Each structure stands twice: as structure tokens, then as C-alpha cells.
Amino acid sequence: MIEVEDLSKYYGLTVGVKNLNFRVERGEVLGFLGPNGAGKTTTMKMLTCYLPPTSGTAKICGHDILEQPLEVRKRIGYLPEKTPLYLDMRVREYIEFVAHLKGVPKNILASDVDRALEQCGLGSVRNRTIGKLSKGYQQRVGIAQAILHDPDLLILDEPTLGLDPKQIIEIRQLIKNLGSERTVILSSHILPEVSQVCNRIIIINEGELVAVDTPDNLRNRLKKSSVINVKLADSEKSADAASFLSGIDGITLVKEGTAVKGSLAYILESRPDADLRREIARRLVEEGYPLLEIFSEELSLEDIFLQLVTEEAR
Numbered sequence: 001m002i003e004v005e006d007l008s009k010y011y012g013l014t015v016g017v018k019n020l021n022f023r024v025e026r027g028e029v030l031g032f033l034g035p036n037g038a039g040k041t042t043t044m045k046m047l048t049c050y051l052p053p054t055s056g057t058a059k060i061c062g063h064d065i066l067e068q069p070l071e072v073r074k075r076i077g078y079l080p081e082k083t084p085l086y087l088d089m090r091v092r093e094y095i096e097f098v099a100h101l102k103g104v105p106k107n108i109l110a111s112d113v114d115r116a117l118e119q120c121g122l123g124s125v126r127n128r129t130i131g132k133l134s135k136g137y138q139q140r141v142g143i144a145q146a147i148l149h150d151p152d153l154l155i156l157d158e159p160t161l162g163l164d165p166k167q168i169i170e171i172r173q174l175i176k177n178l179g180s181e182r183t184v185i186l187s188s189h190i191l192p193e194v195s196q197v198c199n200r201i202i203i204i205n206e207g208e209l210v211a212v213d214t215p216d217n218l219r220n221r222l223k224k225s226s227v228i229n230v231k232l233a234d235s236e237k238s239a240d241a242a243s244f245l246s247g248i249d250g251i252t253l254v255k256e257g258t259a260v261k262g263s264l265a266y267i268l269e270s271r272p273d274a275d276l277r278r279e280i281a282r283r284l285v286e287e288g289y290p291l292l293e294i295f296s297e298e299l300s301l302e303d304i305f306l307q308l309v310t311e312e313a314r
């Protein structure tokens with residue numbers, strides 16, 4: 001579906017991206033993950049033919065971005081980082097306008113517009129002015145214009161940026177639904193986000209590709225230990241909890257965490273492949289410790305970056 005070959009972009013002397021090579025298969029939902037300035041938007045602009053590469057190229061459905069940009073654009077729906085919406089227009093009016101621009105034939109225009117609105121959950125706000133919609137709904141309008149011509153490939157640049165948690169969940173679900181029939185690339189700098197929606201992740205940093213893998217493999221590969229948080233009520237019984245926890249088989253380290261009033265927190269480490277939560281909970285309860293909470297800690301994007309970047313430097 002997508003073949004990227006030695007793709008580079010320099011803005012004068014500034015590196016946008018450097019020698020990117022990757023493939024995306026049909027039907028994949030690929031997460032493009034990287035901190036600010038990593039080169040996510042630059043890559044997406046090149047794949048959508050909005051920006052010419054300095055060197056290298058890419059093929060979308062077998063069509064070269066340099067030689068056949070029109071063929072490429074026909075197959076791509078693009079949600080740019082800053083969605084260019086006409087805030088004075090009504091939702092349906094705007095999508096119709098985009099349909100005219102995209103050259104959707106007159107006889108199917110109305111049904112295509114309605115399908116896009118429906119798929120993005122915009123049916124009920126079709127006659128509202130875009131500027132008066134919430135940010136989440138405005139983002140849906142942006143996605144509706146991207147899927148209007150029913151493209152094989154959707155490229156979404158930070159589709160959930162700036163949304164509240166409820167809207168984030170809704171947009172994620174929308175992307176999942178859209179991804180069941182299409183290939184999707186979306187960028188983000190939030191790891192939990194991409195691991196929930198995507199089946200493969202590309203991590204870029206300072207314009208260079210650092211890792212490509214499934215979310216689970218990435219986490220496992222980078223995990224040097226398993227971290228479990230335990231919270232106990234602050235009582236007499238809890239006084240010797242740290243030494244009790246150290247005595248549980250498989251625990252390699254016990255640290256005291258930040259205690260909140262009325263409770264005590266402990267951070268435990270064990271081997272990466274062991275999940276000791278059940279055993280720890282059972283032992284604590286059996287011994288009568290006042291257990292309030294127990295949960296394992298996922299690696300954050302920051303941890304992964306630090307690990308990847310330091311591994312590279314070695």
C-alpha cells in the first residue's frame with residue numbers, strides 16, 4: 001500500500017526527516033509517534049504530495065508521489081494538523097463545497113456527502129454553523145472531508161490534539177471504525193493513544209526512524225522490569241509492609257512512593273515477564289494488611305524514548 005524509500009526533507013539546513021524507509025500494508029492502522037519536531041507532519045505532507053521531498057520517494061498503491069501526484073491524491077484522504085475549515089459555513093454546505101472541489105460527479109454528490117456525514121456522526125448537526133460546534137465536532141467535520149471520496153488511505157495528523165477526554169474516546173472509536181475498511185496512518189505524541197488504535201507503530205525522533213513494531217512488542221522489548229504500585233491504608237499494621245513486600249518471591253526492589261494523607265505507597269519491581277499482582281494482593285490480604293490499591297505501571301512514551309535514544313547512543 002505504501003512504500004517509503006530513503007525519504008528526506010531538509011528545510012535549508014534544518015532536518016525535517018532523514019532517510020526514512022518503511023512499508024505499510026493494506027488494512028493496517030499505523031501510528032506515527034514522535035515528540036514535537038520529530039518530523040511527523042513533514043512526512044505526512046510529503047506522502048500527500050503537499051511538500052516535495054529533498055531526496056528519496058514513496059509509492060502509494062504503486063503510484064509514485066513525484067511522478068503521479070494526481071493518482072496519489074485520489075487515493076488519499078488527509079486531515080492536516082491545522083484543519084482548514086470555513087467557520088461561517090454550515091456543516092453540510094461545507095462538505096458539499098469540498099465535494100465540488102474534489103470533482104465528485106453530480107449524480108452521486110448528495111449521497112456521498114450524506115454517507116460521509118453519517119459515518120462521522122454528523123447527521124444531527126448537518127445544518128449547524130461549523131464555528132459554533134465544539135472542537136471534537138469540528139474535528140469530525142475535518143475527518144468527513146477526508147473520507148468524502150472514499151479513499152483507500154486515510155492520513156490523519158494528530159486527530160485528537162486539543163480535545164477533551166470524552167471527545168478523544170469518540171474520535172478514537174471513529175478512527176477504529178474507519179480503519180476497519182481502510183488503511184490509516186495517524187500521528188500522535190501520546191503512546192497510549194496509538195497503542196489503543198494502531199496495530200503497528202513507527203517511532204521517529206529528530207527526523208530519524210527509531211523503531212517500527214507492534215505496540216506490545218515495543219513495550220516488551222523495552223521493558224527491563226515490571227513495576228507494580230501498591231497502596232495501603234496508613235495503620236499500625238502497615239508499619240513493616242516494606243520488609244514484608246521485599247520478602248515476596250520474585251520482587252527485586254521495594255521503594256516507598258509518594259504517600260497521600262491516610263495511605264502509604266510502595267513501588268515494587270520484578271522481572272519483566274512476571275505479573276505478580278495476584279500473588280502480592282493475595283499475600284497482603286491473607287496477612288491482614290489494609291490493601292487499598294494495586295496496579296501495574298505501563299511504560300510511558302517518555303520512558304520508551306529515553307530508552308531508545310540512549311540505546312542508539314551506545
Ligand SMILES: Nc1ncnc2c1ncn2[C@@H]1O[C@H](COP(=O)(O)OP(=O)(O)OP(=O)(O)O)[C@@H](O)[C@H]1O
Nearest residue numbers: 011014015016034035036037038039040041042043
Ligand atoms: N516550513 C518549515 N520551515 C522550516 N523548518 C520547518 C518547517 N516545517 C517544519 N520544520 C522543521 O522540521 C522539523 C520537523 O517538523 P514537523 O512539523 O514535521 O514535526 P512534527 O513531528 O509534526 O512536530 P509536532 O508534534 O510539533 O507537530 C522541525 O525541526 C521543524 O522545526
Ligand SMILES: [Mg+2]
Nearest residue numbers: 040041042081
Ligand atoms: Mg506535526
